[in-house]
Amino acid sequence: MKPLTIFLGDLTYDTVSLSTDSNPLNIGYVAAYSKKLLGTDVDIRLFKYISDLEEALYVSRPDVLGLSNYCWCERISLELFDLAKTLNPDVITVWGGPNFPTDREAQTTYLENRQAVDFYLPMEGEIPFYNLVQKLFESLGSANGVASIKDEPIPGCVTNTRGNVMFGSSVNRLKSLDEIPSPYLEGLLDPFFDGRLKPRVQTSRGCPFSCTFCVDGSSAVNKVHRFSLERIKEELLYIAENVPPETETLGISDLNFGMNSRDLDISDAIVELQDRFGYPRKVMMQTGKNSKEKIIKTVRKLSNSIDLLMSVQSMDDQVLENVGRKNISKEQMIALAPTIREANLRTASEVIVGLPGSTYESDVETLRTLVNAGMDRVEAYTLMLLNGAPLTAKKERMRWEFLTKYRILPRDFVELQSGKKVLEIEEVVVGSNTLSFLEYIELRKLALLVFSVTHGVVFDPILKYIRLHKLEPFQLPYRMLQKLPALGGALPEAIESFGKDTADELWDSAEDIETYYQDSDAYQRLLDGKEGFNVIQVHHANIVATHMTEILHLASNVVKELLEEAKLLNKDNQAQFDEIISYCAGLSYNILSIDENQPNPEATLTYDISSWIKSSVETPLSAFTFEEPVTAIFDRKSENVQTIKKQLEIYGDTKIGRAQALKENSSYQYMEKSFVASLDAALIRRTKVPVTEASKKIFSQR
Known part of the structure; x- marks a missing residue:
């Protein structure tokens, strides 16, 4: 047979x-x-x-x-x-x-x-x-x-x-996961080393937590089972030996990496590969939801390759109780800050807007807590109702009086050979008995500003200067949003456009979406990137690409206002902060450009800001004064441009593809090497010549 x-x-x-x-x-x-x-x-x-x-x-x-x-x-x-x-x-x-x-x-x-x-x-x-x-x-x-x-x-x-x-009757889960042969070592995944897809490994299965918004919150998978350490090391070596040079990322599929003691050995194995093969340059993983001290110890050797994910979803105790989740406390998060800095780790945190019982005030307070705690990247997501998540059940919908809408999953559409257009559609919560729809839209605007000032490294000097003077970092994005309506120029229009797109992407039913986009003209708008994109990512990329001068100017006004309110605004502080803004403008200049011949921006600096950034929070900028002013040239090396080119080849050189590339390059190492090589003080060519007329022109255009 x-x-x-x-x-x-x-x-x-x-x-x-x-x-x-x-x-x-x-x-x-x-x-x-x-x-x-x-x-x-x-x-x-x-x-x-x-x-x-x-x-x-x-x-x-x-x-x-x-x-x-x-x-x-x-x-x-x-x-x-x-x-x-x-x-x-x-x-x-x-x-x-x-x-x-x-x-x-x-x-x-x-x-x-x-x-x-x-x-x-x-x-x-x-x-x-x-x-x-x-x-x-x-x-x-x-x-x-x-x-x-x-x-x-x-x-x-x-x-x-x-x-x-x-x-059918239930079957027992495999306890010894090594009973499953490795698809890597069997060669089954060789065709997918294609330069587009990221290899990933799984070291364990199961999740001990029971969050009701998550499909992994089921009691059926609460027990964690593991592959052997030897097997994992063999797979990692196989991947490193076979991955094409344009692939730089490794994914770890575990739900809570770093909580088990042997994860330290896995991190050591990855570091050995980095030393031997130069791969992976970036590691994507979901770190555990508690035991943060253990997790920091586990992943600190990978500090140049990862962000330490400290997802909280909410910092409101009642909301967390409503969804069956326990979080690291605000006090614990702040107490961990020195350890995180010592380990040279970048941190990231995720928030879900619209969870059961959440209000506008509680979600704002969650964002405030995370920004003030020094999270390096804060992302706020809309609550999705997923099949398989307890929160999707009819009784939960009725209990919280969810207002739900439907939207296209970003980038998920295709026309088949038959001519049928297929789109993936998600149901999202945009209101409840504690949150109005208008409040949802305002939270999304705030989330965009929070994401913009915490994503990457451009705003790091500004946020550090705020902390240095014992001011509240969250006031930066919060007041920026408040001041936008009174501003002229394109930035307020860009934020209003974001709010409009946030509302316009929502539909009353999945059937309406599917029917509408069968029309060729409507479908063409998806192909042209006018609809069906990740709204917050695309608008953030637009801000980075075209509005950095305006947003830095707005940030400057907010910080000076905070200093003035605290009676700290004097001639020296104003001069220092003006120089920080010039430095940030240099960092953010044309960061998605693939033109290796573009001019490098320059700035006259009195202070060694790049070294100051790496110092302790309490160190004043004046401690890093140059003996005499220098001209800093913000120099992107060819390898940095090549990294951007690789990303755009994978995701496409479109506004959607550029947003994807920007998201991919969010970690400290990637921002440093791909966008702002000047973060490393050694890469700022210090000279004693005045700023050139050409560089003045660059900055005037910003």
Whole structure:
């Protein structure tokens, strides 16, 4: 008997920009486990790109099509299931992943409305998928053929037949994850070392926390299981030996990296690869939600490659209780600041606007706490209602009186060969019984300003100067937003445009979105980047690219106002801060340009600001006075421009692609090497010549 042909896909859109850029490690595990147990009885092919799978379905006729189900690939998976069924009615379609309701009644309704799906694997997929394929082999030899596979439940699988949904018995999760062969060491992921996708490794599975807004908050996966350290080291070495030179990032898929003591050994292994191969330059990971001291110790050796993620979602105790989450306290966060600085770590924190019970005031207070605590990057997200998250349940919606709308997931749309336009759509909370819609819009504007002043390193000197004088850092973005309406120029218009886009991206139903964009003219607006983009990322990139002079001028006015209110504004302080603004203008000059021949901005400096930035908080700027004023040339080396070029080749040289590139280069090391090489004092060429007329012109244009 010929082997079963199995197609497995973990799909990403790349119509205007690469949307999800991680390699398909998840289906790699499923394939490796099945091949281990079934050997040559199965022929398995893996897919990441939609066009590749669509073309393969027209050319071939797989016996089984299995696809992952996340919020960013749900609708395209259903379309390709439909296509596969049209081309081969006997194909078995299998869906798996966390984007699935939690209770059986909702699961039944979900599958009854998706008849192209034969089976759903709601938990870890290796064992259930093997059980399903084994059952398929048995059915092929029966009188009714492949149809008999649905005659009785299969352990670990939900069977979907018209008018009848059957639930198989639960299967135990694998405790020894090494029972799954490595898809890297088996060569299954070699085709995805393509220069676009990021390799990632998983060292453990499961999450001990129970946050109700998260699909990983289920009690079924609270127990954490691990791959062996030896296995992880072998995979890391394999990746480093095979990754193409244009790929600089490694992802770690764990939900809480750094909380286990052996994670220190994994960090050591990554550092060894960096020393030996120069890879990875950047490490993407979700660090643990508590045990921050242990996490800092674990990841400090990777300080030039990562941001220490201290996600809080909210700092309001009642809101946290409403969603079943426990956070690091404000006091603990502040107490950790010296340790974080000593470890040379950049920090990042995430907030969710509109959580149950949150108000405008409580969300503002959360942002205030994080900025004042010295978080280097603060991002605020809109609350999404995800299938599989307890918060999505009907009783929770009614309890909090959620006002929900629908919007396109950024960059997630495609036109298939049939002419059908497919878009991924998410449901988001934009109001509740404690938060109005207008307050939601205002919070989003504030979130944009907070993101702009905490993202990267351009505003670091300004924020440090504020802290040095015992002023409140949060007042910088907060007052900037308050002052915008009275300003002239393009910056207020840009912020109002952001508010308009924030409202305009919202629809009353998913069906309205899908119907509207079937029109060719409407769909062209998606292709042109006029709609369907990440609003906060694109508008932030627009600020960075075109409004830095205005935003720095506004920041200067706010800081001088704060100094004056504190009776600290004098001639010396004003001169110092004016020089800091000039320095920040040099840092932010044309940071997304790929023109290696562009002129480098210059500034006359009395103070060694680049060294002062790295000193303790209490050190005054006057302690870093040059013996005599120098001309600082903000010099970008060729390698920095090449990094930007690589990112734009991956994501596209469009406003959406540039926003993606800016997001990718948010860590300290990347900002230093890619955008502002001048952060390293050695890269500022100090001379004793006056500022040239050419450099004066550059600054006047800013």
